[in-house]
Amino acid sequence: MSTIDKNAVRHVALLSRLSLDDKELDLYSGQLASILAYISKLNELDTKDVQPTSHAIDSLKNVFRRDIKKASLPVADVLANAPSKESDFFKVPQVIEGK
Amino acid sequence: MDNLYSQTARALKEAMANDGLDPRKILDQLFNRIAAVDSRIKAFVLVNKNAAQVKTGGALSGIPVVVKDNICVKGEDTTCASKILKGFKPPNDATVVRKLKEAGAVLMGKANMDEFAFGSSCETSCYGPTHNPWDLERIPGGSSGGSAAAVAGDEAIMALGSDTGGSIRQPASLCGVVGLKPTYGRVSRYGLIAFASSLDQIGPITKDVTDSAILLGAIAGHDEMDSTSVDIPVPDYTKALVNDVKGLRIGVPKEYFIKGIDRDVQESVKRAIEIYKDLGAVVVDISLPHTEYAVSAYYIIGPAEASSNLARFDGVQYGLRAEDAKDLIDMYIKTRSKGFGNEAKRRILLGTYCLSSGYYDAYYLKAQKVRTRIKEDFEKAFKACDCIATPTTPTPAFKIGEKANDPLSMYLSDIFTIPANLAGLPGISIPCGFSSGNLPIGLQIIAKPFAEETIFRAAYTFEQNTDFHKKRPAL
Structure with missing residues (x-):
């Protein structure tokens, strides 16, 4: 495990779709470094032959259901919370470069 | 019956059945109580003055219930105490809310919380902090701090919270009420806005153990809308x-x-254990050797899952959208940077880092392996005992602002509650004493998966033989 510098935080912020100003970058770099230093305690443990637990309930396997047609939410309900919409669609800023 | 707002659901049910108590009176008194004290406690983010009972005759007929602001109530603002969800009105009820309505409960409002349940103090809420009814300068705990403070301050009869690393038990402990995190899979999370999907669980916060059992009975059970809910019968x-x-x-x-x-x-917890001995329980010394690694594993797994769950808040389908974006990616970035608070950003960054290329094995996978060790500790321990008694928190409630700039020390306040989440076990916090400063202290009881009945037996017996749960803060 390694520590985290400002460049790494900048990169992670981009992956997270967050923008940080210089003050935030300083703050989070320092805080994340000290959290990661604490977390590195896990390296004390040898876990070579240990199976990972992704889920606490052992008995739970994939859950399937019959493929039966059911009513879904009305479009008006789905769009009711949209910050921007047009006819039956969510409206977003332009994605493809245009003319 | 005096002061209806300070009664338990069980007592109110009896008064309705035997003395013809009008349930509207309970609601009226609660609204008056909220008007009198909530400007100091700030437990509520929404009080629904038009709340009405939709069904009668169920297990909670006429009983008002408050739910944490991350649980969807159809048509009512559900914001996770975050700016990014301001104004969001869910198109559906969460399964627990549907069940409450079917049981006759009255959904009277939404309780404050740490933003997206990220916190142990209720200070990261975009609405500002909730105050502990026992000492208004102190935090109520978190993240279900509003739910616990509302019940402790007699602004609510009972409440629902959610618990990912202690978010029901820790505030219950610090507010002197009863908080239960059920077994992972016992209660449907459909309609609970997700934080860490392998850990989250909804549970009751109540004035006593009897009400905890009544409320769990009303919300537990399999639900095809949540594939992690387990299909085993719900006992009485x-x-x-x-x-x-x-x-x-x-x-x-x-x-x-x-x-x-x-x-x-x-001292309070050791005394509680002595009380159990006097009552005929057999106290066994056990060891959970990987306890000291639980916080580290949790602060990888929790943020990693949260960073993924919170990707959905992008300004497209609901909530906030930032203006003046030059393209789609810019809209995502501006919306998220404006909408999320500090702690949410910190956890998204930490979680994304732990999942990012080159670090996944060292962090996320390692944490999941340590999680296995922690789970094995409990499995071994439960060969020698039926349940486990511990303190719920290492200290009583701390002062507002005391840990706000030190995330690590905040994270360590969940040191005793996190292991049960990692192992998927049920755990309760019940009042077991008061500090020299008259702040409540909680006893945690943990049991095997789906052994909530063992927890209720142990907790109820303690409550019947002590008076800690009867004390109320002076407001």
Whole structure:
């Protein structure tokens, strides 16, 4: 495990779709470094032959259901919370470069 | 019956059945109480003055219930105490809300919380902090701090919270009420806005153990809308309320009585264990050797899953959208940077880092392996005991602002509650004493998966033989 510098935080912020100003970058770099230093305690443990637990309930396997047609939410309900919409669609800023 | 707002659901149910108490009176008194004290406690983010009972005759007929602001109530603002969800009105009820309505409960409002349940103090809410009814300068705990403070301050009869690393038990402990995190899979999370999907669980916060059993019975059970809910029958939990622990083997793990734990907390919990001995329980010394690694594993797994779950808040389908974006990616970035608070950003960054290329094995996978060790500790321990008794928190409630700039020290306040989440086990916090400063102290009881009845038996017996749960803060 390694520590985290400002460049790494900048990169992670981009992956997270967050923008940080210089003050935030300083703050989070320092805080994340000290959290990661604490977390590195896990390296004390040898876990070579240990199976990972992704889920606490052992008995739970994939859950399937019959493929039966059911009513879904009305479009008006789905769009009711949209910050921007047009006819039956969510409206977003332009994605493809245009003319 | 005086002061309806300070009664338990069980007492109110009896008064409605035997003395013709009008349920509207309960609601009126609660609204008056909220008007009198909530400007100081700030437990509510929404009070629904038009709340009405939709069904009668169920287990909670006429009983008002408050839910945490991350649980969807159809058509009512549900914001996770975050700017990014301001104004969001869910198109559906969460399954627990549907069940409450079917049981006759009255959904009277939404309780404050840490933003997206990220916190142990209720200070990260975009609405500002909730105050502990026992000492208004102190935090109520978190993240379900509004739910716990509302019940402790007699602004609510009962409430729902959610618990990912202690977010029901820790505030219940610090507010002197009863908080239960059920077994992972016992209660449907459909309609609970997700934080960490392998850990989250919804549960009751109540004034006593009987109400906890009543409320769990109303919300538990399999739900096809949540594939992690387990299809096993829901027992009548009130039948487990037996005043008898003779022969019950209670494990006491040495790793939970460590340096740095508050002296009053340690003494109250040790005294509680003596009370159990006097009542005929068999106290067994046990060891959970990987306890000290739980916080580290949790602060990888929790943020990693959260960073993924919170990707959906992008300004497209609901909530906030930032203006003046030059393209789609810019809209995502501006919306998220504006909408999320500090702690949410910190956890998204931490979680994304732990999942990012080159670090996944070292962090996320490693944490999942340590999680296995922690789970095995409990499995081994439960061969020698039926349940485990520990302090719920290392200290009583701390002051507002005390840990706000030190995330790591905040994270360590969940040191005793996190292991049960990692192992998927049920755990309760019940009042077991008061500090020299008159702040509540909680006893945590953990049991095997789906052994909530063992927890209720142990907790009910303690409650029947002590008076801690009867004390209320002076407001």
